[in-house]
Amino acid sequence: MMDISNKELSGSKALKIKFFFMDVDGTLTNGCTSYSEKGEAMKSFNHRDGTAIALLNHFKIGAGIITGEHSEIVKRRAEKLKINHCFLGIANKAECLNQFADAKKIKLDEIAYIGDDLNDLKVMQLVGLSFATGDASTLVKDKADIICAAKGGEGAFREAVEILLLLRNDSIESFLELL
Numbered sequence: 001m002m003d004i005s006n007k008e009l010s011g012s013k014a015l016k017i018k019f020f021f022m023d024v025d026g027t028l029t030n031g032c033t034s035y036s037e038k039g040e041a042m043k044s045f046n047h048r049d050g051t052a053i054a055l056l057n058h059f060k061i062g063a064g065i066i067t068g069e070h071s072e073i074v075k076r077r078a079e080k081l082k083i084n085h086c087f088l089g090i091a092n093k094a095e096c097l098n099q100f101a102d103a104k105k106i107k108l109d110e111i112a113y114i115g116d117d118l119n120d121l122k123v124m125q126l127v128g129l130s131f132a133t134g135d136a137s138t139l140v141k142d143k144a145d146i147i148c149a150a151k152g153g154e155g156a157f158r159e160a161v162e163i164l165l166l167l168r169n170d171s172i173e174s175f176l177e178l179l
């Protein structure tokens, strides 16, 4: 089961959310990258996480990717899933999100974020609602508002989105009608 340390507080934080940003390696993937003999990188993505993007779109919550890697695979995946805000090769994620919030004229507490590793910590402490994957680093889990049961690449992002919608009391019935 998911671990929500303070459900009431998380509920009021969830109501403010307008954008949901996600880390990629270890969050949308299991953290492993394979290489072919030709040196091409391969990552696996979970289709249930893809549906989570459609859920966010349906409820008018913007989806965004923010990753330290500069990967063509991630770019293609983001295009396929219609993730409009895609920041690749970002060394300082906190600075990137600050600039994003400025440009959109929103507050940082209107952003949710999910990550798994130490380079996510600063961002998680900046945003309004933070999630850790079930297999995140202990330090990351310690700082997260909510710890997912699912691991990175195994539906953690999907779980985080469903928790967000539950906390907001958004009914997914209207989404199901579209399927």
Ligand SMILES: [Mg+2]
Residues within 6 Å of the ligand: 023, 024, 025, 026, 027, 115, 116, 117
């Ligand atoms: Mg990561």
